Amino acid sequence: MTARAPLNQDAVLGLTAEVARGPVQARARQTDEEARWPGENLRALQAAGLGGLVVPAALGGLGHGLHTLTRVCELLGQHCASSAITFGMHHVGAAVMAAKATPAQQARYLGPICAGEHLTTLALSEPGTGAHFYYPQLDLRARAGGGFEANGTKTFVTNGAHADSYVVSARSQDADLGDFSCFVLPEGTPGMTWGEPWAGLGMRGNSARRLELRGVQVPASDLLGAVGDQIWYVFNVVAPYFLMAMTGTYLGVADAALREAISHLKARTYSHSGRTAAQENVLQYRVGGLWSELERTRQLAYAAAQAGDAGDPAALPALLSCKAAVADTAVLVVNEAMSLMGGVTYRDGSALDRHLRDVRAAPVMSPTTDLLRLWTGRALLDQPLLGE
Numbered sequence: 001m002t003a004r005a006p007l008n009q010d011a012v013l014g015l016t017a018e019v020a021r022g023p024v025q026a027r028a029r030q031t032d033e034e035a036r037w038p039g040e041n042l043r044a045l046q047a048a049g050l051g052g053l054v055v056p057a058a059l060g061g062l063g064h065g066l067h068t069l070t071r072v073c074e075l076l077g078q079h080c081a082s083s084a085i086t087f088g089m090h091h092v093g094a095a096v097m098a099a100k101a102t103p104a105q106q107a108r109y110l111g112p113i114c115a116g117e118h119l120t121t122l123a124l125s126e127p128g129t130g131a132h133f134y135y136p137q138l139d140l141r142a143r144a145g146g147g148f149e150a151n152g153t154k155t156f157v158t159n160g161a162h163a164d165s166y167v168v169s170a171r172s173q174d175a176d177l178g179d180f181s182c183f184v185l186p187e188g189t190p191g192m193t194w195g196e197p198w199a200g201l202g203m204r205g206n207s208a209r210r211l212e213l214r215g216v217q218v219p220a221s222d223l224l225g226a227v228g229d230q231i232w233y234v235f236n237v238v239a240p241y242f243l244m245a246m247t248g249t250y251l252g253v254a255d256a257a258l259r260e261a262i263s264h265l266k267a268r269t270y271s272h273s274g275r276t277a278a279q280e281n282v283l284q285y286r287v288g289g290l291w292s293e294l295e296r297t298r299q300l301a302y303a304a305a306q307a308g309d310a311g312d313p314a315a316l317p318a319l320l321s322c323k324a325a326v327a328d329t330a331v332l333v334v335n336e337a338m339s340l341m342g343g344v345t346y347r348d349g350s351a352l353d354r355h356l357r358d359v360r361a362a363p364v365m366s367p368t369t370d371l372l373r374l375w376t377g378r379a380l381l382d383q384p385l386l387g388e
């Protein structure tokens with residue numbers, strides 16, 4: 001595995017900011033209006049050397065963790081939430097692969113990921129189990145001659161039909177509820193069928209599509225780890241990376257909305273008084289409250305991510321809480337920014353139109369706010385996280 005030049009967090013954030021303020025910002029409106037998957041933006045981020053961001057340095061990656069991922073997604077989310085999530089989901093998939101990759105998987109998948117030549121993503125959700133993504137029903141059956149056959153349906157697969165591979169969760173035959181195996185599915189494998197193109201209310205560049213698997217042959221070499229031993233993936237790898245990618249994205253959306261509101265209030269001048277809206281006490285008070293809410297949430301997220309990176313056992317409740325906190329905060333901030341900016345924002349194509357639609361995905365993307373609050377409480381009360 002060729003080692004990549006080390007990039008510290010500042011360098012990573014500098015490169016991300018350049019792409020975010022360049023092509024990502026330039027295409028944000030088109031991505032939303034045309035529900036266009038932001039492939040050029042992802043390629044620009046890969047070309048900047050960020051494809052293997054969270055792959056350990058020993059496997060050829062940049063070796064960054066949850067904190068850098070959060071901040072990368074935040075920078076992207078300030079300009080285009082779809083670009084942030086699509087790039088974030090690539091890293092979640094890469095982190096799951098890297099957790100137990102065999103030498104063959106390192107060469108076939110992680111090498112190209114680190115070289116910026118392979119995009120992956122996570123296919124966990126299913127129509128039957130909905131928000132309960134940790135109970136996959138997709139059937140993974142061992143074949144007599146070796147390898148497996150996969151049958152079932154995935155839904156909301158971000159980067160669907162565009163990624164080079166999918167990290168798919170499954171339940172091995174006759175296993176108990178909660179059995180969680182993962183395998184890598186290269187795009188174009190016979191037996192894969194994509195559903196309709198994605199037409200979301202927001203996150204319109206996500207290409208979050210339905211995927212049918214019928215009689216898909218999975219070689220044993222594409223299984224990640226061993227059959228059924230991977231429920232630990234959910235809380236050790238999938239959830240932390242997934243949560244922080246989403247947390248960063250919606251912090252970015254909220255930040256952008258608050259900035260829009262602040263610039264608007266400074267510029268809005270009333271003809272009857274000659275005063276700006278920024279000079280009104282009530283509006284000053286409301287902006288102060290929103291800033292404080294956002295900053296408090298951001299600091300919780302950064303602290304949770306840093307504790308997770310340090311392997312602190314106390315990180316779990318914070319990691320679980322911060323995506324729920326961001327969902328509440330980001331929806332509040334975008335909503336309030338809209339009220340602060342008044343009627344000018346209440347029309348198609350206004351500065352907040354896209355943010356308002358994008359941010360509503362924050363509480364419903366799994367782990368949903370309901371489940372995160374439940375798990376946080378269970379972690380604090382020493383109760384098993386899953387189950388009734």
Ligand SMILES: Cc1cc2nc3c(=O)[nH]c(=O)nc-3n(C[C@H](O)[C@H](O)[C@H](O)COP(=O)(O)OP(=O)(O)OC[C@H]3O[C@@H](n4cnc5c(N)ncnc54)[C@H](O)[C@@H]3O)c2cc1C
Nearest residue numbers: 122123124125130131156157158203208361365366368370
């Ligand atoms: C834009 C977008 C992108 C997505 N990208 C991906 C992706 O890349 N990969 C992927 O695998 N999935 C993805 N998803 C799927 C997502 O993570 C959820 O799994 C999915 O939205 C669940 O939808 P549902 O309507 O079936 O929820 P339901 O299961 O019907 O839940 C509806 C509501 O009920 C609540 N609820 C249900 N059961 C309980 C319970 N026992 N206790 C408390 N509350 C409960 C839920 O919290 C939720 O608020 C994406 C979704 C969206 C919207």
